Amino acid sequence: MDYHKVDIQGFEAELPILPLPSGIKIAFFNLHGDSEMTEHCAKKLAPYLSDCDVLLTAESKGLQLAHCTARELKQRFYAVARKSKKLYMQDGIDIVIESSITTGKEQHLYLSKHDADLIKGKKVGIVDDVVSTGASLNGLERLVKEAGGIVHKKAFVLAEADAAERKDIIYLAQIPIFL
16 A cells, blocks of 8 residues: 655654545545544644634544644534434534535535534634545535634645645645545
8 A cells, every 4th residue: 555644743644545436546634543643633723723712523533633622722612513413413404515525425514403502603613634625614614604603714634635725724734636
């Protein structure tokens, strides 16, 4: 297997290069199970998000990052957009997002009433592991707006390919797409 080495502001990571159904290959970034890398990334992102009232992430790889970042910011709660509707989410917000390069299919994002109330009227920091095409980010932004919050910052560990050219996001390092 081939790997792509990336320096995430002082943390070296070797990311496996994996093929997608579309034929391109990506450097696969996975925070699951790596507490040291997650803690490092959260500590690096937290200062950029210090003026946000609350954080929002999408499950699943953003969960531990948002948790650690919220802890760094001394924020007890953070909001989570789910990819499947849970029983307790009957009165929440449901949006459809366009297919992304990684999933290749339509997805839903669900926000519980509790989390919608948490971000209503607040400056929201969207935090996640990787931004690529922006499809998931657009969905998260729509959730914030529908819940009555204000998208204040958008922060990621990695920006993939052209996403690194965006001026409206914060990221710690960039990675390419392999053709």
